[in-house]
Amino acid sequence: MSHRLTCHCGTVEMEVTLSDGLNTARRCDCSFCRRRGAIAVSAPLDGIRIVRGADRLTLYQWGTKTAKHYFCAVCGIYTHHQRRSNPNEYGVNAAALDGVNPRDLGDVPWTDGVNHPSDRRG
Numbered sequence: 001m002s003h004r005l006t007c008h009c010g011t012v013e014m015e016v017t018l019s020d021g022l023n024t025a026r027r028c029d030c031s032f033c034r035r036r037g038a039i040a041v042s043a044p045l046d047g048i049r050i051v052r053g054a055d056r057l058t059l060y061q062w063g064t065k066t067a068k069h070y071f072c073a074v075c076g077i078y079t080h081h082q083r084r085s086n087p088n089e090y091g092v093n094a095a096a097l098d099g100v101n102p103r104d105l106g107d108v109p110w111t112d113g114v115n116h117p118s119d120r121r122g
Contacts, residue, residue, distance in 0.1 A: 001017070003017075004098040007075050009074050011075065012072045014049065027108055032069070041092050043089065044090075067081055067082060067084035069081040079093055079096055
């Protein structure tokens with residue numbers, strides 16, 4: 001089942017096929033995700049098709065530069081990111097999916113991004 005995803009202003013529109021629907025919903029407590037506050041759901045790399053606005057997506061990276069975080073350059077809404085924990089999948093902003101209210105997702109589990117395995121040495 002595919003979902004329509006849009007940023008706030010509608011400049012970016014995507015068609016998203018999730019790995020396991022909303023069952024993969026999670027939050028992360030790394031320094032970036034804490035500030036962003038979004039709930040992400042999983043999609044395979046071939047599960048996202050940008051319908052319009054690809055040229056208006058802005059990329060943000062830091063640290064290991066493994067994760068790739070995408071935002072609408074017009075309204076600033078986070079749409080999706082290629083994960084550091086699994087670069088073979090995307091995290092998708094659940095709140096940007098049509099018909100999804102994050103409040104309805106209940107108690108969403110947290111991922112320990114502060115102590116991410118990629119940050120450990122030795």
